[in-house]
Amino acid sequence: xxxxxxxxxxxxxxVQQDRRSIPEMVLGAVDLALADAQIGxxxxxxxxxxxxxxxxxxxASNIAVTEVVGAVMKPEARIAGDGLAATVxxxxxxxxxxxxxxxxxxxxxxSMAANGKLTQWAMDPIHLxxxxxxFSAAAGLQANVLAQHDRHAEKRWARxxxxxxxxxxxxxxKKLSQSEILASEITTSPLRNGMCAxxxxxxxxxxxxAGSNAGGPVLSGVGxxxxxxxxxxxxxxxxxxxxxxxxxxxxxxxxxPADARFDLAEPSCFYPHEEELFLRATGIDGGTVISPDxxxxxxxxxxxxxxxxxxxAFKWLRQTGNAGKRALVHGHWGPAGQAQAVAIVDGGL
Amino acid sequence: MIREEAIKIPFQYAAGTAGSEFLINLxxxxxxxxxxCSDCERTLAPARAYCxxxxxxxxxxxxxxxxxxxxxxxxxxxxxxxxxxxxxxxDTAMLHKLLGPIDDPQPGIRLQVxxxxxxxxxxxxxxxxxxxxxxxx
Numbered sequence: 001x002x003x004x005x006x007x008x009x010x011x012x013x014x015v016q017q018d019r020r021s022i023p024e025m026v027l028g029a030v031d032l033a034l035a036d037a038q039i040g041x042x043x044x045x046x047x048x049x050x051x052x053x054x055x056x057x058x059x060a061s062n063i064a065v066t067e068v069v070g071a072v073m074k075p076e077a078r079i080a081g082d083g084l085a086a087t088v089x090x091x092x093x094x095x096x097x098x099x100x101x102x103x104x105x106x107x108x109x110x111s112m113a114a115n116g117k118l119t120q121w122a123m124d125p126i127h128l129x130x131x132x133x134x135f136s137a138a139a140g141l142q143a144n145v146l147a148q149h150d151r152h153a154e155k156r157w158a159r160x161x162x163x164x165x166x167x168x169x170x171x172x173x174k175k176l177s178q179s180e181i182l183a184s185e186i187t188t189s190p191l192r193n194g195m196c197a198x199x200x201x202x203x204x205x206x207x208x209x210a211g212s213n214a215g216g217p218v219l220s221g222v223g224x225x226x227x228x229x230x231x232x233x234x235x236x237x238x239x240x241x242x243x244x245x246x247x248x249x250x251x252x253x254x255x256x257p258a259d260a261r262f263d264l265a266e267p268s269c270f271y272p273h274e275e276e277l278f279l280r281a282t283g284i285d286g287g288t289v290i291s292p293d294x295x296x297x298x299x300x301x302x303x304x305x306x307x308x309x310x311x312x313a314f315k316w317l318r319q320t321g322n323a324g325k326r327a328l329v330h331g332h333w334g335p336a337g338q339a340q341a342v343a344i345v346d347g348g349l
Numbered sequence: 350m351i352r353e354e355a356i357k358i359p360f361q362y363a364a365g366t367a368g369s370e371f372l373i374n375l376x377x378x379x380x381x382x383x384x385x386c387s388d389c390e391r392t393l394a395p396a397r398a399y400c401x402x403x404x405x406x407x408x409x410x411x412x413x414x415x416x417x418x419x420x421x422x423x424x425x426x427x428x429x430x431x432x433x434x435x436x437x438x439x440d441t442a443m444l445h446k447l448l449g450p451i452d453d454p455q456p457g458i459r460l461q462v463x464x465x466x467x468x469x470x471x472x473x474x475x476x477x478x479x480x481x482x483x484x485x486x
Contacts (some may be wrong), residue, residue: 127395131445136425
């Protein structure tokens, strides 16, 4: 199988509001990624973008980003999901020998409209949408299932949120103590405002290239999975889709899932209970560094979320002393983690 | 510059065969309808045209409820309480509203579906699920 090198990354945000247009914001991330990879638009064979038209208020893949990602007169595929799923598809294009260099881009601007109203429209239009249910309510229902027989859950989630917020450097997340988080207003019980990742605007771009690991971190394995949309059809105590995605990624990377060890984990957690679901689904234990930059709790852009974790892992693996180490990256989208994506990244030589 | 705009486009969503049967039975019979999958032997709530687990089509419609069991709930300020409830006779849960007053609900507590007097073939023909008091009310 071909080795896929992560040749360059770029990101704008997360910020509370990026007043640039979507194309300008995306172009900023693309320019950074191309400069990091030391290539130009002409060397990109294919583009995969991640965006959700509903969130953008327009068909961004046709109107807003085609030109700035350099996709005019080139093959462009669009994923209506998390950017890490777009990365999965970009990697598959290279492994299929269809292309050698693929640019993967994700973007969203939550400042454009009320996110809670948008995610309500992402629910089933017959049985759920008319009730007013949205992704936030779905998260509350899932958290409640976990908390029902765990009287320490809320305090533990508050402590975890406090730690992650404290580690963030984006400036988006207000530093809050555990007690302040427990006293913050209920959003969707048992979740409170201080437990919710602050939403913002941003874009991420990654250049994937067939090559060797001599030039830096490589993408060793990917996997993704979707569960049923209805929350009542799933066992909310477990992210079974993530376990399946993780197993697939491990198989691609020639790692036995039960024995796979990671130096770094970058889960996509919009809420603290999701980090516990991530650990349970992947079997990650205490020997793994988790979200040293605070993860999404430090600032979160839906759709970009999982890809921002890939960029964070890439930067960590490029730090002095981390070459040769292994990272597990995670993204999810849909209500209560309906869809899951995983990438395994190995540091270069 | 930032231009403000609201998108207002009326849509017509088809409920599908099983979804329509579910809504019609709410409207005309105050009845919850599920679907029985003969392959995985589960009764799904609400009714649907295919099994999400095994993909089988042509499921059999069955009456479920009116009693139900509380699976999970979340209090949402200004919106009320959303709940996952498993209607009697069903193996999966459906999402709707939990009607008040609600004082420390517990998983497994008994519920009863409450229908609206005015019904139009809509999920909100169900007003919600009310907690059954110990005296059965």
